[in-house]
Amino acid sequence: MGKKIEFIRQKSESYILDPRKNFEKTGCPIEIRIDPLTGKTGRLCHFGGITPQKLNFDLYTNPETRGFCPFCPETRDKFTPKFPPEILPEGRMTKGEAYLFSNLYPYDLFSSVVVMTDAHLVKVNEFTEKQILDTLSLGIEFLKIIQKKHPEIPYYLMGWNYMPPSGSSIVHPHQQFLASKTPGNQYMDELRASEAYYKENNSNFWVDLIEEEKKLGERYIAELGSGFWLSSFVSSGTLGEIIAILPEVYTLEDLNEKHLEDLTKGIMKVLAFYGDHQMYSFNGSLFLGPKGQNYFSAHFRMVARTYLNSLNYPADFFFVQVLFKDPVCAIYPEELAQKLKPYF
Numbered sequence: 273m274g275k276k277i278e279f280i281r282q283k284s285e286s287y288i289l290d291p292r293k294n295f296e297k298t299g300c301p302i303e304i305r306i307d308p309l310t311g312k313t314g315r316l317c318h319f320g321g322i323t324p325q326k327l328n329f330d331l332y333t334n335p336e337t338r339g340f341c342p343f344c345p346e347t348r349d350k351f352t353p354k355f356p357p358e359i360l361p362e363g364r365m366t367k368g369e370a371y372l373f374s375n376l377y378p379y380d381l382f383s384s385v386v387v388m389t390d391a392h393l394v395k396v397n398e399f400t401e402k403q404i405l406d407t408l409s410l411g412i413e414f415l416k417i418i419q420k421k422h423p424e425i426p427y428y429l430m431g432w433n434y435m436p437p438s439g440s441s442i443v444h445p446h447q448q449f450l451a452s453k454t455p456g457n458q459y460m461d462e463l464r465a466s467e468a469y470y471k472e473n474n475s476n477f478w479v480d481l482i483e484e485e486k487k488l489g490e491r492y493i494a495e496l497g498s499g500f501w502l503s504s505f506v507s508s509g510t511l512g513e514i515i516a517i518l519p520e521v522y523t524l525e526d527l528n529e530k531h532l533e534d535l536t537k538g539i540m541k542v543l544a545f546y547g548d549h550q551m552y553s554f555n556g557s558l559f560l561g562p563k564g565q566n567y568f569s570a571h572f573r574m575v576a577r578t579y580l581n582s583l584n585y586p587a588d589f590f591f592v593q594v595l596f597k598d599p600v601c602a603i604y605p606e607e608l609a610q611k612l613k614p615y616f
């Protein structure tokens with residue numbers, strides 16, 4: 273049998289006469305990588321040009337600048353929507369500090385928000401394990417209720433915007449849990465490619481990926497209970513991407529409390545790393561596969577986000593990602609993995 277998983281890297285250099293070196297001819301490395309599952313390209317470049325920027329937390333707490341927050345305990349009963357009684361008789365759900373309700377502006381057929389904490393501002397490394405576990409556990413419980421009532425809906429996802437650089441309009445920590453018939457291009461591309469891989473190789477890409485990455489050791493971070501943590505070969509974000517694969521979990525029904533505990537432990541470690549490296553914002557997502565397959569393992573991604581500077585707050589997504597649809601990463605995934613390992 274031929275090589276099943278390939279990590280293809282095309283390295284080149286762009287030459288400049290560098291004003292910082294008296295206009296000496298200097299090569300700037302550029303690397304194009306091909307995602308081993310989807311075949312899509314990603315770009316490694318701009319090294320040293322993007323560094324995590326500090327956030328001005330005073331803005332988020334000062335009464336004059338913090339603005340109205342519908343997620344704070346004293347306002348949320350009045351300002352957050354309820355689900356109709358045929359979905360949730362009580363309208364909302366709670367577990368510990370976690371508080372679930374319908375998004376006021378739904379993204380999909382069933383679009384829930386879970387406020388994670390009573391506190392309005394929680395810095396990246398100040399979450400407790402219980403806050404994260406209760407949030408995940410409540411969101412998954414909600415999705416399981418939806419699945420029972422609407423078994424025709426095949427796809428289940430979680431999304432997490434944390435802090436404004438990630439696109440979060442509300443600072444108060446929250447996650448979103450969606451049930452969908454159209455889970456988005458990334459999900460569907462991965463699902464189709466995983467099926468094609470399975471048919472061709474008679475094995476699960478995600479299991480093979482873990483094995484291959486473990487063997488290479490460059491991007492492998494750790495095994496934590498039922499989860500395997502890696503730095504992604506192609507990153508969706510400028511500061512790298514971390515992925516946790518739960519190889520034995522294919523669908524929402526497979527996912528139990530132990531899996532969520534394992535996932536939470538890993539998230540806590542990544543957040544500790546982020547806190548130590550001034551990475552104050554990120555996007556996260558959990559993909560759960562449809563029923564009746566054994567080739568699309570559940571996986572969770574975290575992508576750190578930052579403003580490019582603190583002068584006029586430019587986003588770290590620009591024409592390359594938005595219109596060329598090519599992710600840009602300014603750090604080597606292999607270096608990210610080595611930095612993260614001591615935290616696991």
Ligand SMILES: [Zn+2]
Pocket residue numbers: 341342343344345391392393444
């Ligand atoms: Zn709040």
